[in-house]
Amino acid sequence: MSSINDPIKGGGRFRRPTSRDTSPSLEGVCLTRRRFVQGLAMGGAVAGLGLGSSALAAAMKQQGPQTLRGTDFNLTIGEQAVNFTGAPRIGTTVNGSLPAPILRWREGDTVTMRVTNLLRETSSIHWHGIILPSAMDGVPGIATGFNGIKPGETFTYQFPVTQSGTYWYHSHSGFQEQTGLYGSIIIDPREPEPFSYDRDYVVMFSDWTDEDPTDVYAKLKKLSHYYNFNERTHTDLMKDLKEKGLAATWNNRKMWNQMRMSQRDLSDVTGYTYTFLTNGQTPADGWTGLFKRGEKVRLRFINGSAMTFFDVRIPGLKMTVVAADGQYIEPVTVDEFRMGVAETYDVIVEPKDDTAYTIFAQDIARSGYARGTLTPDPSLTATIPEMDPVPNLGHGDMGMNMMNHTGHDMSGMDHSQHQMPDGKMMSGMDHSQHQMPDGKMMSGMDHSQHQMAGMDMGGMQLAQAPSAKPVMKPNPSDFTAGPVHHAATEYGPHVDMRADAPQYRLDDPGVGLRNNGRRVLTYADLRNLRTTHDHREPDREIELHLTGNMGRYMWSINGVKHSDAEPLRWKLGERLRITFVNDTMMNHPMHLHGMWSDLETGDNNFIPRKHTVIVQPGSRISYRVTVDAEGGWAYHCHLLYHMLGMFRTVIVS
Secondary structure (H helix, E strand, O other): OOOOOOOOOOOOOOOOOOOOOOOOOOOOOOOOHHHHHHHHHHHHHHOOOHHHOHHHHHHHHHHOOOEEEOOEEEEEEEEEEEOOOOOOEEEEEEOOEOOEEEEEEEOOOEEEEEEEEOOOOOEOOEEEOOOOOHHHOOOOOOOOOOOOEOOOOEEEEEEEOOOOEEEEEEOOOOOOOOOOOEEEEEEEOOOOOOOOOOEEEEEEEEEEEOOOHHHHHHHHHHOOOOOOOOOOOHHHHHHHHHHHHHHHHHHHHHHHHHHOOOOOOOOOOOOOOEEEEEOOEOOOOOEEEEOOOOOOEEEEEEEOOOOOOEEEEOOOOOEEEEEEOOEEEEEEEEOEEEEOOOOEEEEEEOOOOOOOEEEEEEEOOOOOEEEEEEEOOOOOOOOOOOOOOOOOOOOHHHOOOOOOOOOOOOOOOOOOOOEOOOOOEOOOOOOOOOOOOOOOOOOOOOOOEOOOOOOOOOEOHHHHOOOOOOOOOOOOOOOOOOOOOOOHHHOOOOOOOOOOOOEEOOOOOOOOOOOOOOOEOOHHHOOEOOOOOOOOOOOEEEEEEEEEEOOEOEEEEOOEOHHHOOOEEEOOOOEEEEEEEEOOOOOEEEEEOOOOEEEOOOOOOOOOEEOEEEEOOOEEEEEEEEOOOOEEEEEEEOOHHHHOOOEEEEEEO
């Protein structure tokens, strides 16, 4: 990997010298600050080994990580010197590779993975989106009988492969995922696929920081908008005054200031510390995939990041989306799509010219990008597009009643006097004046005081009994859903916002993608290529509220942390309807282990199946779950620094 001096080419606008705050004692965090610093001292001595090898780096630039095929695998978790920014660091690797090797299985086979842990801390591997027995799921303390892989030990994962498609794997221990323990999975189907292609590439996006992840977390706890430098500036003020006039501009600014919230609270950790990678390559280096004119190229996009939403496009090429989260969908041709953390999309592109194309994945906060190149000739490169303007959140993103404002840009609307049911103002995030050293702004969040002690994994006793309300069918165009009930546990200093009119927004591409002049994929576009697996109506409905205090960086479910919550107990064989209400201004990618999430889009005959579902700010979304897997399962937000609070244990019996 090359040293990165240009902050733009480095995938982020800014690069800050790493500082070392005193980190709290974090249960299960694998890479301690002391060992991370020791790793820096080691960097010079081992920079020529493993990933530091120029030959391996050159090979990965074109092809990505090594592919391992078959049914029997030996995987070794260890540490390796890496250098993504010009500064040596220690990454967490599998078989000396970051990202980890691509595992290629075949549907119908039984696979065996012997995983040896050479770290000094407990580790684990979770097979994301794979349907398997609980004991093989890889979440310490939750998967049945699994307590992690101790240092020096080997754990054998073995299970039948009952699906096909594009998936990934990662650590479920501490912050190892942030330091590099993630890789791709391709499962070849037993039957011919419903589309053809000539080339097949994995394109895995991720985010790397030179900082110790415990320091990143500590900084968010102390100052939640620490990494946000895209706040509104004097230039924005002058533009608003010109376009909206003094009164409207004054009222709008007054509203956000009174609520102590930011219109640009988009991402907690940004390109200020992150370098965004494509198959382990920095934007300056870039991963390269070759093609011949007229060929159909399959791109298996995987968001393997810890915290980053990516908006993906290939200027000059249409993308036909053929699979979502590994499952076939009716083909949809788009210019762009948003990837929540842990989501996967398979697309087909068909270059007609002998020219190069840029795979461009800008983060949701517009603080940086990952990139790759599709080219008929390794010597050809393509222009890298400018990032889009930094977007602003609006009424709908706060769960306020949009009424007849469907499809409009709500970013300029005044909601300063919006009150909660208890008559109090929504408190939270005052970071509108936070600037970068060069005066530019970078992108938002105000969540500094997130409580982590004791692995806060959320809690929700209300979900234990069947709901008395009727099962509703969401409509993609239904932006007028009524008010929602908030449990008593949502009121208090641990929750600073409650959405009073969350809407189903399946046809909303999300903040920053609305009306951008490009055809953007939405969840309303997803239609299963095959008929719905389970046509039963839900036996009961469970409503879960995603909650938090942005200023204190505390995350929860229904305002209850894990240590105070009972597990969610589901009955084997029942059909559930899960409805999420997002009472925060952040996007949350929610992941249920071990079972499919059948997304309700209004067409019950062709319900798309997903393993990770984005819940947009201030919105609601529903999906059905066939409870067909016994044992203990994790259920959580897949943003790594949220996961410790916005988490539940599910027990199926």
